[in-house]
Amino acid sequence: MDTPPTLSLSRSTFAKLSPHPYLVANLTGQGRSKSNSSPACCRTNGRTPQQARPLQVHPSSLTHAHGSALVRNGDTTVICGVRAEILPVSNIPQYRPRSHGEVDSDSSSSSRELRDYDLLVPNIELATGCATQFLPGVPPTTLAQTLSTRVYSLLHSCHLVDAADLRIWHNPKDSSSSEAANAQDKMDEDEDANSHKEEDAEPQLMAYWVLYIDLLFVSFDGNPFDAAWTAVLAALHDTKLPSARWDPDREMIVCSPPTRSLRLSGLPIACTAAIFVEKEHGDTGGRHWILLDPDRLEETLCREVVTMVVDCSDGETRVRAIEKHGGTVIGRELIRAFAGVAEKRWTEVQKSAFLTDK
Amino acid sequence: MTDRRRINGPVGATFPPVFVYEGEDAVKETKKTRSRPPNAIRKMYLKTGVTPSASGSAYLEIETSAKGSGSGLKLSCTVHGPRSLPRSTPFSPHIILSTHVKYAPFATRQRRGYLRDSTERDLGTHLETALRGAIIADRWPKSGVDIIISIIEGDQDRESSKAEGDESWDMMNALSGCITVASAALADAGIDCVDTVAGGVAALVRNAADDSVSNIVIDPVPSEHEKILAACCIAYLPTRDEVTNLWFKGDLGASDMELYTSLVEKGIQASKYANRVLVECLGETVG
Secondary structure (H helix, E strand, C coil), X not given: CCCCCCCCCCHXXXXXXXXXXXXXXXXXXXXXCCCCCCCCCCCCCCCCXXXXXXXEEXXXXXXXCCEEEEEEECCEEEEEEEEEEEEEHHHCCCCCCCXXXXXXXXXXXXXXXXXXXXXEEEEEECCCCCCCCCCCCCCCCHHHHHHHHHHHHHHHHCCCECHHHHEEEECHHHXXXXXXXXXCCCCCXXXXXXXXXXXXXXXXXXXXXXXXXXXXXXXXXXXXXXXXXXXXXXXXXXXXXXEEEEECXXXXXXXXXXXXXXXXXXXXXXXXXXXXXXXXXXXXCCCEEEEECCCHHHHHHCCEEEEEEEECXXXXXXXXXXXXXXXXXXXXXXXXXXXXXXXXXXXXXXXXXXXXXX | CCCCCCCCCCCCCCECCCECCCHHHCCCCCCCCCCCCCCCCCCEEEEECCCCCCCEEEEEEECCCCCCCXXXXXXXXXXXXXXXXXXCCCCCCCCEEEEEEEECCCCCCCCCCCCCCHHHHHHHHHHHHHHHCCECHHHCCCEEEEEEEEEEECCCECCCCCCCCCHHHHHHHHHHHHHHHHHHHHHHHCCCECCCCEEEEEEEEECCCCCCCCEEEECCXXXXXXXXXXXXXXXXXXXXXXXXXXXXXXXXXXXXXXXXXXXXXXXXXXXXHHHHHHHHHHHHHHC
């Protein structure tokens, strides 16, 4: 691992020819001219290992979606649109009726509802030409499928959305009284009797809202999961559902303008780092670096990736998910240390993206 | 057969919400009026280099119509190439263009699926024809270039009751936007073209339901006119004075040649305006 100090190649050529030694040379500070006063440990993109790229979030940028956000994390750009559609209970196979008074005994019953009826549908589209390896015309790549599934399982496991927000109730009492107040349609006597009979009827659950969460990568430069998850969060924060009610005359669900925001519990934020080892081949030995928010070059050179989802919104740090793929460097100690990094990242993201909501 | 490589959602069918307006919320029946003179296009914003990982890219946004209920067109285009074709492909003396236009699932009033439908394939074919006339194709034998356009937001009115059967007219506007943005992205990728090609739309419209007088406008917005009788989308090279693609749709009397000619002329006019924006944007990129 001895890079000659007089490097006759230009930076970009060196990076293309042998990316691994190039990254090592950058991180160890070899081959850097003495006049350069930058810190010794620096990545190819000029960041320090624990420095993430600046994050920009623009909510409500789309007209046709119920909630949307554009997230830009360095050169990775994602657009997320949340679209709500109505799923009548009659269309649900194996539907278990639910009475109005029934209280969610714990969050698990709510999340079971979300999961069993498939009320959250995240999909990630990478094949938009966002990078050379993702061209359209082919079925979703492994990466796209993995990302969709990871977002899907994280949405369910961290109980972000409450199923109560997605239920559409029909309360016979309310609708008859409001119709009386309107006094527009004159009821016949037998119809009147009908409505009286309905008055002691229990409120009925008529339908659910289904949230189609579609993500489109406009530009891809590493760390897709963090960007996608932030976009999902921001779009869900932005989502406003219209107030829906069952119209007995039309026998369908109709909506009217007053909208309400979706209530989200907590603010789990993902933080990804790649572990770069000094030795290109062989498993052990050598130094390693934990590179936060890796870009495309770094991602291709690292085998081990760790993602931690933390939520500090209620004062203390809660780890919502830990994922680690490949490699053997990260052990118990490093995971614990990484929680601190994730916590710092949480504050950063919260400041740049979600502070106005709070 | 469901696609198991995507998350498909509930088995039962879901429906988009249906809105009912009552009392003061009721929609006021507004007269459909055009917000700008008949020979002016909407403002557009064009920027190159939005996708650093691609060889060339551009983003186009056309201003929302003044009423606020419509949404402007938002397009993102990436160009990959020129690059070598796979070994199995037969020899080609010129560059092989492949165009791909896709609406995002949230781009239109109805949620779109992930598979391309006939509209999108149609747009892709028209776009290819328009660009093939502009690229100097024999400079790159045995190579290919991919042009991918994602329609992030379609040019559609939000209220569905008003705009029935307008989709075919929306396609015209989408295509003209696609041509302009692809041209900018090609220039950003450094692919040699004889000229910058830009798209323009002209339409024959009727403004009042009972009115028998129809007139020609450029850059039509379906929600601003009572009825669109015919429309024509043109891809035009200004310095060569050449039309690379002409797409005509609608019904027009076969006897009236004058009307056809003036519709095409207005289309060319619209494309010249778009070209001005394009050239200005590229000037910023180069300079």
